[in-house]
Amino acid sequence: MAEFKTDIEIARAARKLPIQDIGDRLGIPAEHLLPYGHDKAKIGQDFIRQIQDRPDGKLILVTSINPTPAGEGKSTTTVGLGDALNRIGKSTVVCIREASLGPNFGMKGGAAGGGRAQVVPMEDMNLHFTGDFHAITSAHNLLTAMLDNHIHWGNSLEIDERRIVWRRVLDMNDRALRDIVVGLGGVGNGFTRQAGFDITVASEVMAILCLAKDLGDLERRLGDMIIAYRRDKTPIRCRDLKADGAMTVLLKDAMQPNLVQTLENNPALVHGGPFGNIAHGCNSLIATTTALKLGEYVVTEAGFGADLGAEKFFDIKCRKAGLHPAAAVIVATVRAMKMNGGVAREDLANEDVEAVENGCPNLGRHIANVKGFGVPVVVAINHFHGDTDAEIQAVREFVATQGAEAIVCTHWAEGGAGAEELAHKVAQLADSGASCFAPLYPDDMPLFEKIETIARRIYHADEVLANTTVREQLHAWEAAGYGHLPICMAKTQYSFSTDPNLRGAPTHHSVPVREVRLSAGAGFVVVVCGEIMTMPGLPERPAAENIRLDEQGWVEGLF
């Protein structure tokens, strides 16, 4: 075994190709590839328009069991599978999400992937990257400034200041901004009101950027956003403030997908990063649809476990974009199976086949759920040093009983070469035409029934609990023409249920709905089950305290 290197050491040792070379491989002419430095680029809108008539490649979703503190390696497997497909001669593009800047200054930042299955340049991707999130911050806050400005100058739209639902955003962990009062200091500073900041990734603008088909669709969706209500509860939209055009201008470059490369010099589009709870948690639609025109295969991932991430990928993103995923990979690890089987984190090093077997039903349910969408499934066992043959065999045998195959992957240690068997299987599934993808529920099902369908079919809950206020709100939205929208569930990612401690495959539980929110521009109804934090805080010892440039100009302490 090679000597141990950290992710950042491996990333820095990468022999990156000039980004135009990666673009050349995808057939992107130099004039349509807008470089950001020598290792990042945006793909121009004109080129994207020009290739619309090409046939689509095959779309592979990488999802996972419910996340545990043991780590599953979903991004790592996405990258490793992409490299492996390229190794076996299948032209493949990886599509993943961008990282948010702010949280990296609280806890250490993350790689895009890990080990020998990473996307680079890692430092840039954890800092400003190509400025997309800054553009979203600007566009979001322009709208808020125009809202308060409108009220200041006479409020001709008759906005009820108590019913403003549009906040401000910053890409920074700053708990002091969660709940604030603005407009103090007298007449010149406008009207005083309670307000607050969320982190940029929680902005509906982010969700819209990740669901818009093109700049025209972006502008229309921005205009549709509901930002406040009048005293009579009629909505005020972004369009009423005439902010949609200027916001689109601010977002025109951010809408262009970012091209980078894996450690093995294969193309990766890294674009967009909406929250996985109050939003749909997938990379941008335009990156995915563009990748499908550029590669025979596209490997992408969805946020959290398959109960949240894959469900939203299928029911929100694929539904809206008319995407037909050809196959899905569910990532599992022996360690996570053990934790689902009741082993504490500190005992993970000890072989425990029985615990693995006890944890497997969590995986089993995800397999059944994904198959329920009509998508063929393969399980990737992301190999960790210390996994024993008996433990691995236990997972394999369990998966076989579920009508699927589990394949051990060592891409973390070996790069694409470690995921070739998985790549062959995925290509075979995708090429077989076995996928008969359909969303879980039809557009015209009543909103509350959609929630119940997700709760029963995906979470295996007995019932959905919601008070009259919630039910009446859903009816009101149906009456206002929003009944066709899909549901975006916001619940804990750690369990099929709404209780994060309920591991495995719980049944007979209830799903209590705390609140519902309308994202009229993004085009979904958010169903909040439990506490959702939209502005993180910094820990007592923020990572920022140890972040600096070293003598060579490398970033220290970020990873």
Next chain:
Amino acid sequence: MAEFKTDIEIARAARKLPIQDIGDRLGIPAEHLLPYGHDKAKIGQDFIRQIQDRPDGKLILVTSINPTPAGEGKSTTTVGLGDALNRIGKSTVVCIREASLGPNFGMKGGAAGGGRAQVVPMEDMNLHFTGDFHAITSAHNLLTAMLDNHIHWGNSLEIDERRIVWRRVLDMNDRALRDIVVGLGGVGNGFTRQAGFDITVASEVMAILCLAKDLGDLERRLGDMIIAYRRDKTPIRCRDLKADGAMTVLLKDAMQPNLVQTLENNPALVHGGPFGNIAHGCNSLIATTTALKLGEYVVTEAGFGADLGAEKFFDIKCRKAGLHPAAAVIVATVRAMKMNGGVAREDLANEDVEAVENGCPNLGRHIANVKGFGVPVVVAINHFHGDTDAEIQAVREFVATQGAEAIVCTHWAEGGAGAEELAHKVAQLADSGASCFAPLYPDDMPLFEKIETIARRIYHADEVLANTTVREQLHAWEAAGYGHLPICMAKTQYSFSTDPNLRGAPTHHSVPVREVRLSAGAGFVVVVCGEIMTMPGLPERPAAENIRLDEQGWVEGLF
């Protein structure tokens, strides 16, 4: 005369060269030129270090009379002169400031220059450009988040929450954020306190970025910033919160100067943009010193009129960087002379030689002031359609009585060709070795005497009025080791006095000091004379309402 075209029409018709071609002309190897799209690039830090031993080119400052609503065209003249010098065979680099994004959504955005003397790409430069200001916003707000976070977790530094002087920033005109209360909502959201936002260009981080010699100097200066005081009035610095390293990491790309081009394909560095009142209002020191290694001549500008802009350029930037300007151009227009001579804006179209003569003393005093710094002066009469020969002659004759020459320039209409005579004169002055530049006052003069020296020698005031609090504060800073710092005056740009309505060349006035502030990282003492607005608001009909992408993808309504 050619048919009339707007600035944006001219800018869009520009035949831009690939930015690497511009870099090639300056001898910047491709690996050291980091492209942002095809028409913008950053110059790498390694390259900047490599060229430190080269001899310096000659530095030309473009400044102006006190600005009037008639417009003077300082940036236009800076660009036109740069193009003209290149036309007459002098290798020249133009250095100007970056535009702030937020204000463009209030009033229409500005070109960098105008007519046929512009820097392009104009749209990008009025939007996100290369992300420098976003990086400053992030770095500034990280420090504030760490400050509130420190207090939240126990406040071991014993920060007095009433004595926090560090605010937050956004690059957005948002009056509602001027005066706010943060930390509402209970224990989890920290301690409640009064706070506020400034616009990003007002951040001390911006001033520091524009004065730092390199990344090491940047980190040291960031660490030096005073952000709060204890109950015993001892200062809390950025370094005490260990934020300086992470802020430097956030700013490492923003510290690299941006290379773009003029309409005539000559190199321009557009970098930094600190406020001209509470900061020094010049482009970045690193851009200027880099340009001096790359060109025989460097043409740069300072904010506002020469009383504020040139004085700070000389006494703050040149002093700190050891720069020796070789010549200065003072821009004047017939129209502005008329306004200084008492003509109303609506009457500017009528010939009025007497008014021109009456307004000339404003120009005369700026000539004398700049000469007082030991720098040879030439006056550029920026020609406007409608200026009569008699009016121009009046300015020429007046300038001759001041021991200088006034040259009519038509670069707005004709590009560099229209400023060739000016270019010959500037080159002759700069090459003559006539400059014997020295700052106005020595480092070791007491702070209050420095203020008096500026008020008497530059403003021609009789006295400086300051109450005991101000005088004691200045003494306290002297005792704390800040007595060697230069002064940064914050007063109206419309008059030599502190009364914006007092045009011409007033005498016997007083300069009342309202407040003094210490920018310990940037390294100057700000002397506030009058109301200073550090967070603008939007007008009743913000420009944003009319900004949108047109069918061709061009930005409409921004200009």
